[in-house]
Amino acid sequence: MMTPVERLFTVFDETAQLLQEELQCTYLEAVAETGENLFHGDVLQSEVSELNAKRLKKQYRELMLERFQNEEIRKAFQLAVLKGMRKHVQPHHQMTPDAVSLFLAYLVREFTRSHLALKILDPAVGTANLLTAVLNGLRGKQANSYGSDVDDLLVKLAYVNANLQKHPVQLFNQDSLRPLFVEPVDVVVCDLPVGYYPDDDNAARFALKAKEGRSYAHHLFIEQSLRYTKEGGYLFFLIPNMLFSSPQAGQLNEFLKEAAIVQGVLQLPLSMFKNDQAAKSVLILQKKGPNVKKPKHVLLVELPRFSNKSAMQAMMAKIDAWITEEKEC
Template structure:
């Protein structure tokens, strides 16, 4: 019989207890995932309204796991699987999680650009469940990092802070519209899977350089402008963007804005196999905010990522990236 992995074991406990809590509390599965995650972190059952039978069933499940015996990535993956299941049940369009392989690769890129740094500040203006942000933190554990996450969805923020607690990450979360004034200082690094679509608040959009001259503005354009506003001079920004970013309406305005405020470091197109539909395919877009001692790279890093299962092709891409860094950064 195949041995159950640590991730499967922890996920099973989260899943089973969340299912009990969902039925007892008459809430969504995603809300129940946050509730059971908080129980695991506090090492107690916090829901006083539960029946004695349900409490005993949940307690029995919790005896199967000891969190301190799990690696931080095992905790993240287990909790993420449960959150992903909850999102599939939910109907909100913004309940989308950055695929694991992409988050890990973005974490790798952040570590390359911050090589030699003792620490840095980082924020995600569309943090969601914090899967992308915590993956980046897990890949940069040798550095001292001040992390911040912002999201307009209060349930996703709750799922995010429970995830951060379980992984022992100190992240400050803000539940607000990220395109309103933010309560944070400028950051060294920004990482985000940008929400793609229209921003419905035309009055709020009017204060942005990249607002549409008529109708709704593109949210992803406004997020880029807002992120640059809250980035230190010389800071790096890593965005997951739609492949049509520079061919869609207002691309000309976006291009002009970026030329004025940032240097493009690179664009890495992700394999189409990662996306259900080619029109939703994305790339990792990397820029650096301009500053007095900041120079443009002689050549931007441009690459097409192969299928992540193709180890030979992936090794070739990693070498290409390493060579670029040797030439441009070191």
């Protein structure tokens, strides 16, 4: 018997393949189309033949989307998107691993224990997999969320993904390093796009622009995120491990000393990555403000494999104790 995630994925996959043939589009585009159809309970594409429209409606109707939990919908949609990305790979079409998304959701929840409502921004939202994982992990907190991405197909997938999970996310299809129409937020989550930023004129607006040559996009994303964070707000970045040892690291360190407090650096298991150069960590920052204190000890940990449940539970207990101690001091 299929699990709910497998059942949902099967419907996403079969209906996307049918739409791919009917619409002569990529599988990834067809996933977005079928997701929108499923949300509306109808076939919205006029090009689809009458016979195939009936087939699609039957599958959508029999699925009964309202019976599924948000996390089941997110995971099934993620599997369909991952299948599409394997056929349609571009460097920026990389999804945050699911275990990492869930771990970031846990961190956001624990660091914002005292908040009843949150404003959250993901400035590199992609398909909104990370953002909706965080929203699903908030457990009853009210949330207003925003996402921005330059890729129009990813934004469409994010829109469909958020709709299917009934999250009212405001999405912007734009270069996220240009001005955003977003009020300052309590939390930023971002799997930083790593590489050089091609627009030197726009990079000149940033304190972290390179003194010579091209600027690092991941540095500019950190600065941009801090611009749109409230004083005392938290930022959770997925960073390359070499962030603080790269050629422009000195400039980044100086900037962060002025603008933020480092709350923690949590190194992800090296076994998750193909090689040491691809390895990543979670960087937790807090934007400076009048009532913001430095932690007595920065949270520095090497995370065990996520599959090692007892080791992960022990690590999470350690993180919980650190947060409790820092919040009470």
